[in-house]
Amino acid sequence: MYVAVKGGERAIDNAHAWLAEERRGDRDVPELSVAQIREQMTLAVNRVMAEGSLYDPDLSALAIKQARGDLIEAVFLIRAYRTTLPRFGATQPVDTGTMRCERRISATFKDAPGGQVLGPTFDYTHRLLDFALAAEGEGPAPASEAPARAGDVPHVAGFLGREGLIQPEPPVDGVPPDLTRQSMELPASRALRLQALARGDEGFLLGLAYSTQRGYARNHAFVGELRIGAVAVEMEIPELGFTIELGEVVLTECETVNQFTGSKTEPPQFTRGYGLVFGQTERKAIAMALVDRALRWKDLGEEDRGAPAQDEEFVLMHCDNIQATGFLEHIKLPHYVDFQSELELIRKLRREAGEGREAAE
Amino acid sequence: MSEYNFAYLDEETKRMIRRAILKALAIPGYQVPFASREMPMPYGWGTGGVQVTAACLIPEDRLKVIDQGADDTTNAVSIRQFFEKTAGVAVTEETARASLIQTRHRIPEMPLTEDQILVYQVPIPEPLRFLEPRETETRKMHALEEYGLMHVKLYEDISRHGTISTAYAYPVRVEGRYVMDPSPIPKFDNPKLSDCPAIQLFGAGREQRIYALPPYSRVVSLDFEDHPFEASKADADCALCGAGDSYLDEVIVDDAGGRIFVCSDTDHCRARRAAGHLGAEGAPYEEADA
Amino acid sequence: MEVQLLSGGFADAPVEGARVFRAVMQAMARPGRIERLEGARPPAPMSVAAGGVALTLCGPDTPVHLAGALDCAELRGWLAFHTGAPVVGREAAVFAFGTWEALLPLSGYAIGTPDYPDRSATLVVEMDRLEAAGMRLTGPGIAGMSALSLPEVTAFRANAARFPLGLDFLFCCGDRLAGLPRTTRVEAG
Numbered sequence: 118m119y120v121a122v123k124g125g126e127r128a129i130d131n132a133h134a135w136l137a138e139e140r141r142g143d144r145d146v147p148e149l150s151v152a153q154i155r156e157q158m159t160l161a162v163n164r165v166m167a168e169g170s171l172y173d174p175d176l177s178a179l180a181i182k183q184a185r186g187d188l189i190e191a192v193f194l195i196r197a198y199r200t201t202l203p204r205f206g207a208t209q210p211v212d213t214g215t216m217r218c219e220r221r222i223s224a225t226f227k228d229a230p231g232g233q234v235l236g237p238t239f240d241y242t243h244r245l246l247d248f249a250l251a252a253e254g255e256g257p258a259p260a261s262e263a264p265a266r267a268g269d270v271p272h273v274a275g276f277l278g279r280e281g282l283i284q285p286e287p288p289v290d291g292v293p294p295d296l297t298r299q300s301m302e303l304p305a306s307r308a309l310r311l312q313a314l315a316r317g318d319e320g321f322l323l324g325l326a327y328s329t330q331r332g333y334a335r336n337h338a339f340v341g342e343l344r345i346g347a348v349a350v351e352m353e354i355p356e357l358g359f360t361i362e363l364g365e366v367v368l369t370e371c372e373t374v375n376q377f378t379g380s381k382t383e384p385p386q387f388t389r390g391y392g393l394v395f396g397q398t399e400r401k402a403i404a405m406a407l408v409d410r411a412l413r414w415k416d417l418g419e420e421d422r423g424a425p426a427q428d429e430e431f432v433l434m435h436c437d438n439i440q441a442t443g444f445l446e447h448i449k450l451p452h453y454v455d456f457q458s459e460l461e462l463i464r465k466l467r468r469e470a471g472e473g474r475e476a477a478e
Numbered sequence: 479m480s481e482y483n484f485a486y487l488d489e490e491t492k493r494m495i496r497r498a499i500l501k502a503l504a505i506p507g508y509q510v511p512f513a514s515r516e517m518p519m520p521y522g523w524g525t526g527g528v529q530v531t532a533a534c535l536i537p538e539d540r541l542k543v544i545d546q547g548a549d550d551t552t553n554a555v556s557i558r559q560f561f562e563k564t565a566g567v568a569v570t571e572e573t574a575r576a577s578l579i580q581t582r583h584r585i586p587e588m589p590l591t592e593d594q595i596l597v598y599q600v601p602i603p604e605p606l607r608f609l610e611p612r613e614t615e616t617r618k619m620h621a622l623e624e625y626g627l628m629h630v631k632l633y634e635d636i637s638r639h640g641t642i643s644t645a646y647a648y649p650v651r652v653e654g655r656y657v658m659d660p661s662p663i664p665k666f667d668n669p670k671l672s673d674c675p676a677i678q679l680f681g682a683g684r685e686q687r688i689y690a691l692p693p694y695s696r697v698v699s700l701d702f703e704d705h706p707f708e709a710s711k712a713d714a715d716c717a718l719c720g721a722g723d724s725y726l727d728e729v730i731v732d733d734a735g736g737r738i739f740v741c742s743d744t745d746h747c748r749a750r751r752a753a754g755h756l757g758a759e760g761a762p763y764e765e766a767d768a
Numbered sequence: 769m770e771v772q773l774l775s776g777g778f779a780d781a782p783v784e785g786a787r788v789f790r791a792v793m794q795a796m797a798r799p800g801r802i803e804r805l806e807g808a809r810p811p812a813p814m815s816v817a818a819g820g821v822a823l824t825l826c827g828p829d830t831p832v833h834l835a836g837a838l839d840c841a842e843l844r845g846w847l848a849f850h851t852g853a854p855v856v857g858r859e860a861a862v863f864a865f866g867t868w869e870a871l872l873p874l875s876g877y878a879i880g881t882p883d884y885p886d887r888s889a890t891l892v893v894e895m896d897r898l899e900a901a902g903m904r905l906t907g908p909g910i911a912g913m914s915a916l917s918l919p920e921v922t923a924f925r926a927n928a929a930r931f932p933l934g935l936d937f938l939f940c941c942g943d944r945l946a947g948l949p950r951t952t953r954v955e956a957g
Contacts, residue, residue: 119717119731119738119759125555196516201488300511300686303614430612440684443521447601450523450553454546454583454742457728458645458664461712466639484782492782493827496789497862500825501886503797504936504949506908510886534793536786592798621882653908653951655932675911677797692797692909692949 140185154178163367163396164188168438169195170297170316172366172395189318189438196439200297207292209351209360213370213393214269218346220397223273225339225374231270236345237397273342274372274389283374283387284417303430310412310433311405315394317436319401325426326407334411334424338390341374345397369394371402375410378417388417408432485532486564491515495533495688499679502690507652508620509603509687517683524557524582525683527599531580534595534679535561540568542576547584547725547742554582573745583646585667587724587746590676592693598661600682603689605649605659625657628700636705648707651698658689658697665699666709666725672697714739717759719750773845776809778823788820792938795947800905800914802898802946811842817940818865818892825890826863828852833861836870838894858889865892868919874927877935885932888950895919898941907952915957916946924954 141148155162155178165177169192177195184190220236223229235241277283293308296316301309314322329335347365354361371392379385390410392402411426425431435441483489498512517525535541541561545554549571557580558569570576573586582599590596602608606616609627619625628649635643648665652658660671661680671678671691678691691697701707712726717738724746726739738759741747751763778784784807791803810819826832832853834843839855847853858864858876871891880888895917902917907928916939918924927934927950934950948954 119729119740123550125550125552126559129552129555193520197518200516201482203488297513299513302511430614434613439516440521443523443525444601444684445522446520447522450582451546451551452583452662453727454664454725455646455662457712457726457742458666458710460728461710462643462645465710466641466643469640484786489781489785490827492785492789493825494829496793497825497830498886499793500796500890500936501888503793503909504934504951505885505932506951508885508932511884534786534790536790537783617883677793690797692951694911695908 140183149182151175151178151182154181160397161186161188161191163398164319164401165191165195167395167398167401168192168316168318169199171195171199189442193439193442206352208363209353211348211350211366211368213344213348213368214272216270216344216346216348216368216370218270218344219367220346220399221270221342221344223340223342225341226273226276229271229273229276238399270344272372274374277341277374277387281384281386283389284378286389301433303433305429305433307409307413307416310429311391311393311409313433313436314392314405314408317405318438318441319398319404321436321438321441322404322408323400325411325432326404328424329407329411329426334414334422334427336388336390336407336410337376338373338407338410339375340403341372341389343369343371343399343403345369345399367396369396369398369402371399371406373403373406373410378419380418388413482564484537484565485535485561486518487515487529487532491529492533495529498688499530499533499690502679502688503677503692505656506691506695507650507656507658507689509682509689511686512688514683514686519556519560521684522601523553524580524599526681526685526688527580527582527597527683528557528560528681529683530679530681530688531561531578531597532565534578534597535565535567537565537567539565539577540570540575542570542573542579542745543581544579544584544586544743544745545582546727547586547746548744550744571745572749573743574749583662583664584725584742585663585670587741587743588749589670590674592675594676596674596676596678598663598678598680600659600661600680600685600687602647603659603680603682603685603687605647605657620656623655625651628657632700633702636702642701642705642707645710649700651700652691653696654698657700660697664711664725665707666711668697668699668707669709712739715757716741716747716750717757719747719755719760720757721747721750721755773811773842773849776811776819776846777850778807781823785824788824792821792824792945792947795938795945796909796936796949797947798909798914799907799948799952800900800910800916800946802900802944804943805945806943811840811846813837813840813894814843814865815894815940816943817945818894818938820943821892821938821940821945822847822851822853822863822865826851826853828854830862831856831860833858833864833866833889835864835866837867838865838870861889863890863892865894867894872923874923874935879930879933879935882933885934888933888935890936890938892938892940893919895939895941898939898944898946900946902957904955904957905948905952906955909949910952916948918948918954921954921956924948924952928953 155174162174162177166172180191180194221234296312347367349365350363351360352363373390375388377385377387390406392405394402408426412429414427498510502510517528543554543558545551573588578595580597604616609631610616632642646664647659647662648668650658650660673694675693680689699707715722718740725742727742728737730737788805791805795803805817805820808816808819808823830853832855877889899917901915905914931950936950937948939946
């Protein structure tokens with residue numbers, strides 16, 4: 118006698134309880150606070166804010182704690198939360214020229230107004246495990262603080278633009294489309310492309326950007342400028358008739374200077390790629406700029422070399438890690454009905470093939 | 479329940495989905511783009527179906543959720559609990575008592591009625607996707623009613639295997655116009671799509687598409703005159719209820735690979751056993767089975 | 769007028785909106801079937817049913833056209849307050865409200881494109897009379913044949929002939945509503 122298995126409901130409840138226990142880990146070890154994650158896991162917090170498309174370090178830290186440190190799962194928690202938030206309106210475009218830069222470097226000039234500011238970077242650290250951190254003693258002494266530069270820091274690309282050496286980016290009128298409120302329509306405008314890249318998976322964009330450096334649609338990028346710092350977010354309130362500052366966000370902006378184009382009628386000009394991401398997220402911002410540049414082949418009259426990074430539909434439809442991970446992992450769900458239909462088909466085909474062979478013999 | 483809006487989605491989102499559903503009903507089989515929202519469950523796990531259900535639910539509904547034909551598969555349980563919590567609707571496992579059924583991969587065995595709505599979860603809504611990965615191209619093909627590629631694919635199947643080798647998500651033509659993916663239901667279920675008294679709605683969340691079959695729509699599975707479509711199932715009877723005409727799951731029951739077949743539609747099987755039908759391996763029906 | 773502008777919406781929007789949508793969906797899915805819509809109380813001359821359609825389907829993203837007598841200050845104010853839908857000319861309308869005569873000619877409305885046939889207008893027609901009798905209807909959503917008191921035949925036949933492009937219709941009379949998608953074939957009764 119056969120009795121069918123039941124009990125999906127209880128299995129789920131038990132799995133959730135076990136998950137909660139595993140998340141907490143050994144209870145003899147003190148529990149992590151959200152504030153500790155926010156303050157000491159800042160780059161993870163930044164990545165979750167960037168790919169979650171929500172600027173809130175506290176919620177991002179909470180999501181990381183809840184997700185047991187699985188950053189894609191944390192991004193998912195943030196995305197699911199942000200869709201439930203009411204929308205009050207759109208802010209003014211942020212002006213990164215007024216950024217209070219913590220870090221600002223240019224690879225194309227030895228020095229530039231505003232200076233080269235190394236800031237809090239891993240760049241020149243020797244990647245040696247620091248066993249002093251394992252000792253959990255008092256941290257290092259505070260770093261000496263340089264006086265903040267007063268006034269705006271001009272963009273490096275602006276200096277090239279003054280000479281007409283770099284392709285201009287005239288401001289675009291009108292309200293840009295919103296990726297989170299309309300379905301992706303292809304071919305996409307650059308505004309939509311940049312939105313998709315800004316919240317795209319860092320690993321996916323890193324791989325694509327790397328492929329352009331290795332010759333798959335190579336466009337020879339220099340980091341014209343990379344800057345990280347706080348900018349003011351402002352919103353115009355029609356009822357008040359003026360603009361108010363809502364607060365500040367930390368952004369990473371990367372502008373690349375790429376190989377020049379030109380023709381018989383137009384003198385050669387450098388081209389550019391652009392990356393702008395929440396938080397200190399420079400790997401992502403540089404990768405975004407390289408992929409943005411590769412996707413612009415049509416606008417710049419370049420040839421389609423069939424490289425993955427040039428393929429708008431391929432890049433935009435696959436860069437979102439929440440879409441990707443959901444669909445990838447859904448193959449864990451039961452598929453036994455479909456599999457059964459395939460089983461029957463393959464048995465039938467083999468039977469018929471066998472009969473055919475017998476008949477031939 | 480008070481933390482979230484009725485049926486979870488905000489009203490603006492529901493209005494957007496509702497407009498898409500009405501256009502989908504007006505253009506049967508055509509995939510209407512919609513601005514799918516991120517849901518608190520992963521893409522690929524029924525977010526499209528959940529959004530369509532959320533936009534359709536009324537407090538008076540009695541909801542049934544099935545996955546692979548079964549009410550107690552984990553994802554079906556999870557989605558049912560979601561709507562119990564966010565919409566406060568009554569739920570049921572009985573097909574006959576349900577006013578709205580959300581399904582993944584099956585159509586219930588019991589014929590549906592005019593008082594029911596069937597919502598399908600769809601992973602890849604584009605029937606031409608595996609032949610042409612580009613949305614920009616497939617959209618043109620639908621616009622031009624250019625379905626030659628699909629016929630070529632099916633014909634290549636025949637020349638290689640002697641038969642069409644698509645066993646599920648078998649493409650259909652709706653009202654003589656749009657070719658449509660019926661979602662990954664086994665082709666056994668395809669005939670139930672046509673002339674169905676219930677409204678059938680299809681939601682693909684990750685792919686941002688909604689499509690529909692109005693009641694009594696003519697839905698034809700693609701085939702050739704010399705190779706007509708055939709709805710197939712395992713050549714066996716249900717071991718529990720003895721049904722010879724329902725879709726069967728194969729269950730491996732011992733280490734030697736011994737196997738039996740049981741109804742995939744668990745409510746159908748329960749109802750038959752309750753009515754006194756008994757299969758070769760079945761136990762007489764008891765109330766606790768319900 | 770202020771009071772009337774602010775009132776007349778749903779008392780419980782999520783629940784009443786859901787019930788109204790279910791009725792509209794049934795009407796659109798089953799041409800010839802007459803549904804009842806309750807809850808909306810728009811200013812005259814808009815019907816309860818048309819008001820329900822507006823509250824359930826219109827929003828800031830859906831430009832609306834008001835034809836004839838419906839284009840009045842009271843209704844504009846009510847729509848703006850309750851839906852945020854901008855009022856536009858017929859060419860840009862996603863929904864158009866009016867009597868059949870006021871809505872004519874049909875040539876001005878969006879009928880969609882071959883790539884996106886869904887980008888077409890829905891006309892919400894105010895009727896003096898709405899019965900499941902008169903013109904004979906066949907097509908998707910209909911078991912055999914149904915009937916509806918449509919204002920004419922020719923316009924609907926021409927509309928159906930353009931399938932998959934075309935307009936879709938909702939007919940309102942008091943709190944009653946019927947639907948007619950572009951797929952329905954209409955013949956004189």
